[in-house]
Amino acid sequence: MSVMYLLISISIAVAIGFFIAFVRAVRSGQYEDDYTPSVRMLFDDELKKPEPTTKNPNKQP
Structure with a gap:
């Protein structure tokens, strides 16, 4: 029965969170x-x- 109290208190704490x-x-x-x-x-x-189109840096204009 004490496990039920522990689980209920943990679930209430999570719900409050x-x-x-x-x-x-x-x-x-x-x-x-x-x-x-x-x-x-x-x-x-x-x-x-x-x-944007990329220009070739090696090509001379």
């Missing part, structure tokens, strides 16, 4: 922007810049 982490993430603004991630994939191709 996850709750504190969640509250800290919410207060720091982690979940503020819920619109941009859903639209970002639609405009992903426009954000990529074309790769």
